[in-house]
Amino acid sequence: MATAIIGTGNIGGTLARHLVRGGEPVVLAAKDEANAAALADELGELARAVSVEEAIADADTVVFAVWLDTIKELLATDARMLEDKVVVDPSNPLGFDESGQMIRTLPEGQSSGSVVAALLPADAHYVKAFGTLVADQLASGSNREPQRVVLFYATDDDTAATTIERLIRAAGFEPLKLGGVAVAGRIEVPGGDLQGAVLDLDEARAALAGEVPA
Numbered sequence: 001m002a003t004a005i006i007g008t009g010n011i012g013g014t015l016a017r018h019l020v021r022g023g024e025p026v027v028l029a030a031k032d033e034a035n036a037a038a039l040a041d042e043l044g045e046l047a048r049a050v051s052v053e054e055a056i057a058d059a060d061t062v063v064f065a066v067w068l069d070t071i072k073e074l075l076a077t078d079a080r081m082l083e084d085k086v087v088v089d090p091s092n093p094l095g096f097d098e099s100g101q102m103i104r105t106l107p108e109g110q111s112s113g114s115v116v117a118a119l120l121p122a123d124a125h126y127v128k129a130f131g132t133l134v135a136d137q138l139a140s141g142s143n144r145e146p147q148r149v150v151l152f153y154a155t156d157d158d159t160a161a162t163t164i165e166r167l168i169r170a171a172g173f174e175p176l177k178l179g180g181v182a183v184a185g186r187i188e189v190p191g192g193d194l195q196g197a198v199l200d201l202d203e204a205r206a207a208l209a210g211e212v213p214a
């Protein structure tokens with residue numbers, strides 16, 4: 001089945017390109033369907049553009065590549081559609097104030113991952129992933145040689161872990177589990193010590209072991 005990517009901006013667009021290059025079918029949705037359609041046209045037969053609800057219905061894995069406030073809005077109407085699906089969350093506790101300045105939107109110490117996971121049905125398979133790197137790093141880091149770049153993920157769910165490892169490899173990266181949702185804040189900004197860390201597997205394992213700062 002295809003992977004749904006909701007949001008085709010910096011993160012969603014980059015991820016869609018990587019996954020299609022890795023042979024994974026994707027269904028794309030954006031606020032303006034024309035934006036998803038333009039990307040689907042560029043990506044060819046492995047990509048289709050549909051509405052948010054159609055994308056969720058057509059996929060067994062759903063990536064919410066939108067801002068945290070948008071995830072909350074979408075889950076307010078669509079959460080039940082996510083029963084038994086893998087939900088991938090790259091979000092940060094960030095939003096914009098009235099003047100367009102980027103601001104932290106959650107209290108210090110509360111992760112975006114903990115908020116999103118709590119809004120899902122009990123049988124959804126939540127994983128924090130694909131927000132580990134800033135978008136430019138995600139775009140340029142795929143299929144690096146000779147050592148692939150690690151993408152950390154955080155989950156408490158075995159089904160989500162199996163799926164995200166496959167998708168991270170298909171996208172041209174090396175997966176490494178950081179821990180459960182309780183430590184998701186380590187791969188979020190602001191404040192996450194592992195966010196933006198471009199590491200190979202040995203370097204990433206050393207960083208997790210506390211041997212070297214990431």
Ligand SMILES: NC(=O)c1ccc[n+]([C@@H]2O[C@H](COP(=O)([O-])OP(=O)(O)OC[C@H]3O[C@@H](n4cnc5c(N)ncnc54)[C@H](OP(=O)(O)O)[C@@H]3O)[C@@H](O)[C@H]2O)c1
Pocket residue numbers: 006007008009010011012029030031032033035036052064065066067068070090091092093094130131132133134135136
């Ligand atoms: N940018 C980074 O470096 C980075 C790094 C790590 C994590 N993240 C996280 O990744 C998420 C996405 O960031 P981004 O930089 O990719 O954002 P972005 O470039 O602003 O893209 C946001 C996307 O969300 C879509 N969208 C907005 N409202 C929607 C709705 N109601 N239904 C469906 N789609 C909707 C937009 O659609 P339109 O195209 O039609 O406007 C757009 O495609 C955020 O949570 C961010 O914190 C970003």
